[in-house]
Amino acid sequence: MKRRLPAPELLLCWLALLALLGLTVLGAYQPLGALNTPLALAIAVTKALLVAAVFMELRRGSALTIAFAGAGFFWLGILLWLALADFVTRPNVPKMWLINQPH
Amino acid sequence: MSDAPLGFQYTDLRQQHDTVQLGMWTFLATEVLFFGGLILAYCVYRGANPSGFAEAARHTRIVIGTTNTAVLLTSSFLVAWAVEAARAGEGKVAGILLWIAVLFGLAFLALKGIEYRLEYDEQLLPGVAFATSSPNAKAVYLFFSFYVVATGLHAVHVAVGIAVLAVIGRQAYRRHYSERYHGPITVAGLYWHFVDVVWIFLFALIYLPGRAS
Numbered sequence: 001m002k003r004r005l006p007a008p009e010l011l012l013c014w015l016a017l018l019a020l021l022g023l024t025v026l027g028a029y030q031p032l033g034a035l036n037t038p039l040a041l042a043i044a045v046t047k048a049l050l051v052a053a054v055f056m057e058l059r060r061g062s063a064l065t066i067a068f069a070g071a072g073f074f075w076l077g078i079l080l081w082l083a084l085a086d087f088v089t090r091p092n093v094p095k096m097w098l099i100n101q102p103h
Numbered sequence: 104m105s106d107a108p109l110g111f112q113y114t115d116l117r118q119q120h121d122t123v124q125l126g127m128w129t130f131l132a133t134e135v136l137f138f139g140g141l142i143l144a145y146c147v148y149r150g151a152n153p154s155g156f157a158e159a160a161r162h163t164r165i166v167i168g169t170t171n172t173a174v175l176l177t178s179s180f181l182v183a184w185a186v187e188a189a190r191a192g193e194g195k196v197a198g199i200l201l202w203i204a205v206l207f208g209l210a211f212l213a214l215k216g217i218e219y220r221l222e223y224d225e226q227l228l229p230g231v232a233f234a235t236s237s238p239n240a241k242a243v244y245l246f247f248s249f250y251v252v253a254t255g256l257h258a259v260h261v262a263v264g265i266a267v268l269a270v271i272g273r274q275a276y277r278r279h280y281s282e283r284y285h286g287p288i289t290v291a292g293l294y295w296h297f298v299d300v301v302w303i304f305l306f307a308l309i310y311l312p313g314r315a316s
Contacts, residue, residue, distance in 0.1 A: 006184040014180035028311040044307040048300045055183040055296045072132025076139040
């Protein structure tokens with residue numbers, strides 16, 4: 001018999017994604033101080049990995065497919081790493097960038 | 104079931120299928136860097152103006168944003184299910200699932216439109232209507248500039264995805280795809296899931312900051 005119902009892993013993945021969405025919204029309202037942003041990003045990465053592994057079928061992908069899929073994120077990592085290494089480590093941000101404050 | 108069109112440059116359908124997959128992943132890599140540049144700009148300006156970005160993010164509509172995230176996640180699930188059905192030879196089921204996913208995509212755009220309208224009324228759209236009395240006015244302006252560009256470009260991607268899914272859905276319904284030939288439907292699915300992934304990150308960066316303070 002041909003299957004009309006979704007595979008259990010697709011259903012589980014969808015439910016997990018919705019649960020993570022609820023969790024991230026709930027987490028955003030907790031006063032965690034500096035941890036709010038890392039929590040939101042960690043949940044976003046988890047959701048993205050779930051979509052990539054299950055919906056985009058990377059879990060069954062060949063090594064070549066995974067290499068192609070990873071290439072974009074590898075170069076994105078270089079972009080963010082090099083650029084933010086500069087911006088984050090500057091001891092004093094030049095005044096002209098502080099657009100909030102009068103100068 | 105229709106015949107399986109094999110491009111002249113391929114030895115068999117398997118090779119054609121693998122090539123099509125790699126082609127889509129290559130395109131998606133360029134898309135990662137396309138949206139990645141925007142997100143880098145966001146990180147730099149948020150780092151320089153944390154309180155202004157938190158204040159601006161509180162002006163976004165969390166209920167619409169969360170609903171839209173659920174809508175896109177659900178549409179992705181439907182598309183993944185459709186790919187599975189097409190591969191099992193259930194073309195009609197796949198076509199119907201894709202059309203339901205199209206409806207979810209349209210719902211996403213409709214909600215986004217309502218959101219833009221509300222922001223227009225609140226004068227939060229730089230370049231169109233923007234006015235605020237906040238001491239962080241410039242940071243709020245920067246945040247909403249990112250908001251408009253990022254969500255606007257994303258909405259264009261959603262619109263393209265809707266068109267692609269509608270065409271592929273029609274072909275699937277007409278039993279164009281089979282156990283042996285289903286490259287186009289998997290590739291359309293990859294694109295749709297990618298648009299979903301972009302939104303997952305935009306949601307975390309746009310709607311969530313500043314909620315606890």
